[in-house]
Amino acid sequence: EVQLVxxxxxxxxxxxxxxxxxxxxxxxxxxxxxxxxxxxxxxTMEWIGDIKYDGSxxxxxxxxxxxxxxxxxxxxxxxxxxxSNVRSEDTxxxxxxxxxxxxxWGQGVMVTVSS
Amino acid sequence: DVxxxxxxxxxxxxxxQPASISCKSSQSLxxxxxxxxxxxxxQRPGQSPKRLIxxxxxxxxxxxxxxSGSGSETDxxxxxxxxxxxxxxxxxxxxxxxxPHTFGAGTKLELK
Numbered sequence: 238e239v240q241l242v243x244x245x246x247x248x249x250x251x252x253x254x255x256x257x258x259x260x261x262x263x264x265x266x267x268x269x270x271x272x273x274x275x276x277x278x279x280x281t282m283e284w285i286g287d288i289k290y291d292g293s294x295x296x297x298x299x300x301x302x303x304x305x306x307x308x309x310x311x312x313x314x315x316x317x318x319x320x321s322n323v324r325s326e327d328t329x330x331x332x333x334x335x336x337x338x339x340x341x342w343g344q345g346v347m348v349t350v351s352s
Numbered sequence: 353d354v355x356x357x358x359x360x361x362x363x364x365x366x367x368x369q370p371a372s373i374s375c376k377s378s379q380s381l382x383x384x385x386x387x388x389x390x391x392x393x394x395q396r397p398g399q400s401p402k403r404l405i406x407x408x409x410x411x412x413x414x415x416x417x418x419x420s421g422s423g424s425e426t427d428x429x430x431x432x433x434x435x436x437x438x439x440x441x442x443x444x445x446x447x448x449x450x451x452p453h454t455f456g457a458g459t460k461l462e463l464k
Contacts, residue, residue, distance in 0.1 A: 282401075282458075296451055342403075343400060
């Protein structure tokens with residue numbers, strides 16, 4: 238069974254940095270592109286970006302490219318999202334998903350940006 | 353970015369009745385490979401999204417054949433032949449042909 242478990246969310250102040258993690262199981266992690274998607278409190282879905290199976294290539298939504306970085310550790314079957322200089326509009330539930338075009342989704346982790 | 357326009361915003365359907373959701377894209381979703389990367393997702397209340405359909409019309413494993421997807425180029429439709437109680441939630445279309453991938457705003461299916 239495919240499982241994706243995110244962690245690292247919480248309440249952060251504007252301008253701070255935060256790193257989310259996603260541990261994958263139930264499939265060969267190193268065979269798949271992986272991606273991050275977020276959902277705002279108003280339920281709008283936004284694709285953040287993806288990373289190639291070997292970590293050698295990434296794509297990002299242009300609006301987030303300068304502040305968000307996706308990486309992975311295939312030895313640990315773990316996907317990461319490094320968020321920097323966060324803003325109130327980054328408040329959302331962040332989902333780890335399998336595939337560049339998501340097929341399986343994690344349960345999500347909430348990030349709230351507020352002073 | 354490709355804009356995905358979903359209609360209706362909400363839908364109230366009785367059990368056993370059909371339902372239909374439209375998704376229109378601002379540009380063709382046919383990729384350079386000739387494939388059309390249009391997915392449909394369902395997010396049930398309190399849950400994460402679940403993919404139902406990929407490549408316009410291919411059902412994911414375990415998805416009942418009451419669900420069907422159709423369309424081409426810029427015009428796509430999700431149909432449920434006979435709605436069941438388990439079908440309630442928000443349906444999203446997602447295009448994966450162009451970067452960045454983009455979602456529709458969602459259609460909330462409620463039971464009448």
